[in-house]
Structure formats: structure tokens, C-alpha cells
Amino acid sequence: MVIPHLTENYGASRDPPEKQAPMCTVHSFPHNIDHCLTWARSEFDGLLEKTPSEVNKFLSNQTEYVSSMKNAGDAQARDQLERVLECLDKERPETFQDCVKWARMKFEDYFSNRVKQLTFTFPEDSATSTGAPFWSAPKRFPRPLKFSTSDPAHLQLVMAASILRAETFRIPVPEWAKNPKKLADVVSKVSLPDFEPKKDAKIVTDEKATSVSTASFDDAAIIDDLVAKLEVCAKKLPPGFRMNPIQFEKDDDTNYHMDFIAGLANMRARNYSIPEVDKLKAKFIAGRIIPAIATSTALATGLVCLELYKVLANGHKVEDFRNTFANLALPMFSMAEPVPPKVIKHQDMRWTVWDRWTIQGNITLRELLQWLKGKGLSAYSVSCGTSLLYNSMFPKHQERMDKKVVDLAIEVAKVVVPPYRRHVDVVVACEDDDGEDIDIPLISVYFR
Missing domain, CATH: 1.10.10.2660 (Ubiquitin-activating enzyme E1, SCCH domain)
Incomplete structure (x- = not known):
């Protein structure tokens, strides 16, 4: 079960790595x-x-x-x-x-x-x-x-x-x-x-x-x-x-x-x-294709429907839902409560992987770093997609400080912003006052 703000996100847990030949x-x-x-x-x-x-x-x-x-x-x-x-x-x-x-x-x-x-x-x-x-x-x-x-x-x-x-x-x-x-x-x-x-x-x-x-x-x-x-x-x-x-x-x-x-x-x-x-x-x-049989598909569909009733009813707590692990060949059936999302605390703030921070206005890179500084966070890297917009290690990036974040996303990351889109998302890597890395939410810069 993956329910926003109630459970972990899908990427929080991983299957064990497959055995690979040397x-x-x-x-x-x-x-x-x-x-x-x-x-x-x-x-x-x-x-x-x-x-x-x-x-x-x-x-x-x-x-x-x-x-x-x-x-x-x-x-x-x-x-x-x-x-x-x-x-x-x-x-x-x-x-x-x-x-x-x-x-x-x-x-x-x-x-x-x-x-x-x-x-x-x-x-x-x-x-x-x-x-x-x-x-x-x-x-x-x-x-x-x-x-x-x-x-x-x-x-x-x-x-x-x-x-x-x-x-x-x-x-x-x-x-x-x-x-x-x-x-x-x-x-x-x-x-x-x-x-x-x-x-x-x-x-x-x-x-x-x-x-x-x-x-x-x-x-x-x-x-x-x-x-x-x-x-x-x-x-x-x-x-x-x-x-x-x-x-x-x-x-x-x-x-x-x-x-x-x-x-x-x-x-x-x-x-x-x-x-x-x-x-x-x-x-x-x-292609790592794993063949499935109809009984497995029917089992998964039935379990999904049981959980979907709870989602549609609203108001249910995380304890009411179930993750299921099943293997018809053994056979083995195991149910467990989903894990709540990890809560990150900093000063008087709390957030999870589901949260987003929003900034209104077409701000510059310098203003973004100052905004984070006001929250007690020191940003050393800003990226958009797979491209790096800013990294404190690169002296050349200091020249970008007074450029608009959205302009940098378009220029460096080649982001195409359609007319109906009002924001651009950036990922920021930060340290707290003690120099410890701290995961912060995705930041959405609303420029329209």
C-alpha cells in the first residue's frame, strides 16, 4: 500500500539485489x-x-x-x-x-x-x-x-x-x-x-x-x-x-x-x-521477464480491491491497511501493516518525503539560498532533472547567483516549460548548522 502522507513511498523499500555473475x-x-x-x-x-x-x-x-x-x-x-x-x-x-x-x-x-x-x-x-x-x-x-x-x-x-x-x-x-x-x-x-x-x-x-x-x-x-x-x-x-x-x-x-x-x-x-x-x-x-499465472494475478487483484475499499471510505489510519506477501508455490501468505513515512525534524519544522516547499515569485539563485538560510539550512547544491544548476565546489557557478532559477533550469537543464505550467521543481542538497546533511523536500518555484 502506498498512500500519500500516510505510508512510505514506493522507493522507501527495495527488493534484495539479484545475484549477479562476477x-x-x-x-x-x-x-x-x-x-x-x-x-x-x-x-x-x-x-x-x-x-x-x-x-x-x-x-x-x-x-x-x-x-x-x-x-x-x-x-x-x-x-x-x-x-x-x-x-x-x-x-x-x-x-x-x-x-x-x-x-x-x-x-x-x-x-x-x-x-x-x-x-x-x-x-x-x-x-x-x-x-x-x-x-x-x-x-x-x-x-x-x-x-x-x-x-x-x-x-x-x-x-x-x-x-x-x-x-x-x-x-x-x-x-x-x-x-x-x-x-x-x-x-x-x-x-x-x-x-x-x-x-x-x-x-x-x-x-x-x-x-x-x-x-x-x-x-x-x-x-x-x-x-x-x-x-x-x-x-x-x-x-x-x-x-x-x-x-x-x-x-x-x-x-x-x-x-x-x-x-x-x-x-x-x-x-x-x-x-x-x-x-x-x-x-x-x-528483458528479465518473470512469467505470471492467472491465479497469481487473481490473488493480487482481490487483495488490491480489499484495500481499495478502505481508501474510498476515507478516514482510515495506517494500521487499518495491509501489505501482503504471497507465494502460491510454497504456499506462503503474510500480511503486515504499512510503515508510516519517515519524519524529518529540523528546528521547529517537520516534513516527510510527501511534502513540498513552495516559493512564490521568479526568484534568483541567490534569493533561493538566502531563503533556505533563513530556515537554518546551508545549500551547497541545486539541481533540476539530471542537470546541476549550482554547486559550491565550482567557482564558475558563482556567476549564476543573480540569475533567475527558472532561467537557469531552461538554459542549463534544457527544461521545456509549457504555457500552462506555473512552476519549476528543483532538488536542493543542504547541511544544517552542524554541517550534517539533511534531506529537504522538493522545492517548487512558482514564477507565474
Whole structure:
């Protein structure tokens, strides 16, 4: 039961995290199709959603983005910048043929070169430090794939990858892209560089043995170099250039999302001699679909109706409602009272997650901070959506102090305010007089 001001909100409690395979298993030593699909889904998100989103963040506010990367100064920031630079420089396509070339080279990298590197680093007769065979169960020794335009699965994967790549760069997809014969002709003309395995390649074999990466002098120097290249690259881009991040949608059979993920997973399965799956089974696993039966649905519907009577009657206390946990397979039925929302106290004020603070008038950022100061709260961060309007750590943000909060939301966060909307919501992070963080309600600035 989730009832405003009476119970906790939906996000206050969470299900226990799902068991996940170690990343070294997923990346280098898969031994079932679930591992292959987890890897494929991760590659989809990285290539088609996260990296294009990072590119757009950089292009929207280069100064702020660069500053945050330099402040982080670690291997993760470096890796992020490298991917952004690849998208905008070496790998930025201008035609659909460029997208086909990228897809073909990805195939070679994923299913041939990486496997050759892995088996070069750990040959089939490798042994562990204890003398046991390295490639013992559950590890499977992989074999590289040789691309063939006569293999429908190879061609289907290149087709899906090319179309999605074109979509992220807003490049029109020609009619011939979906014609296997014509696509095969274009793919066969892609020239590939020879692969040479690296003798010093580092491949993680034990998740427990890895340590958390920390910032180093090398990382900082490389980040500075990447930033300089990015700034030069940004000047060469067409005016207003932005990428189109793609969010995974499993239920549209025409968007090529599942074709791409199933194709990646099945090619990886071929590398490791793992049985392949059809697109429907891949959708089930990658989309984390939990099948339901009619009796479960009927049970949930009946319980909802029982609680709905109480809601409609009004005047009921939290103790009158029930949360229900049921498992027909065991069977197990358990009912409990909902938990009231957490009450936060500060000076003579009280609030919960359901409350909102409202400010009338188109105030400036400085006036907002002063308004909070009057409540004994020191604000150090103001954000709108996913964008940061103000942070006390950034000296440049001091220049925004006399700008209207609504104008900043439109300018920085790209908020579109329809004519009927009279307010903009901002999230503010605050400390009390003792320097302790304190969660405050969402603030609505009414400017009309």
C-alpha cells in the first residue's frame, strides 16, 4: 500500500539485489547463455545509450563537463573521455556505409580479436599458480569466429548494429540496408587491419583479487591530453550536433534492439561452445521477464480491491491497511501493516518525503539560498532533472547567483516549460548548522 502522507513511498523499500555473475566471468569466461546475454545487454547500454548521453553532456556544457572529469581524475573518468573522443573523432560516421564498417569491425573485435588475445594470454595448456589446469570447468576454452557473409546470423547482427549506430548519429537508413544481398556486398568491401596480440595485456581472472582503482599521475596526464583533443574535435562538429541515445525497449520487434542483443549473445555463445537461443528466449532473459499465472494475478487483484475499499471510505489510519506477501508455490501468505513515512525534524519544522516547499515569485539563485538560510539550512547544491544548476565546489557557478532559477533550469537543464505550467521543481542538497546533511523536500518555484 502506498498512500500519500500516510505510508512510505514506493522507493522507501527495495527488493534484495539479484545475484549477479562476477564481471570477470561475464567479460572473459562465460559458461552459460545468461552470461552471454548479460554481456550483450551491457554492450548495448554502453554503446547506444551511455556513451551518446555522455557525448551530449559534454557538448551541452563543455566547461562543466571537463571540470568534473578533471576533478575525478581517475581511470573511470579517463575511460569515459576516451569513449566520448572515439564517438566524436575516429569513429564518427558520416554515411550509412561508415556505420556498416563500424559494425563489421566490432564483430571482428568482439568475436575474433578478443578471443585471440585471451587464448594468447592463457593458452589451452595454461596452469594456475597451484598447478591445476587453468581452463578447467566451469571455464570453457574459446575459439575465434571467422566472419562470413553467407552466414545469416553474422549478417543479421551486422545489419542490426549498423541500423542502431546510424540511429544514434541521426543518419538516414537506406532501403538496401535491410536487403541481405546488398548489405553483404557492402560488408565484403570493408578492409580490416591485421591483429597482433599484446604480450602485456591484463585480463582479470578473479574478481576478489581486483582492487579499487585510484587516481594516479598517469590518469591525470592522460585526461588532460584527452580534454585537449576533445576541445579541438568539438570545434569541427556541425553546428548544434547532438547524438541520439537509445534506451532498450524489448517489446518492439521492429526496432532491432533484440536482434542486436540476441546476435551479440549468440556469437559469443559460439565462441565458447554454449548452446544458442532464439530471439524469444533471449528477450525473456535479457528483458528479465518473470512469467505470471492467472491465479497469481487473481490473488493480487482481490487483495488490491480489499484495500481499495478502505481508501474510498476515507478516514482510515495506517494500521487499518495491509501489505501482503504471497507465494502460491510454497504456499506462503503474510500480511503486515504499512510503515508510516519517515519524519524529518529540523528546528521547529517537520516534513516527510510527501511534502513540498513552495516559493512564490521568479526568484534568483541567490534569493533561493538566502531563503533556505533563513530556515537554518546551508545549500551547497541545486539541481533540476539530471542537470546541476549550482554547486559550491565550482567557482564558475558563482556567476549564476543573480540569475533567475527558472532561467537557469531552461538554459542549463534544457527544461521545456509549457504555457500552462506555473512552476519549476528543483532538488536542493543542504547541511544544517552542524554541517550534517539533511534531506529537504522538493522545492517548487512558482514564477507565474
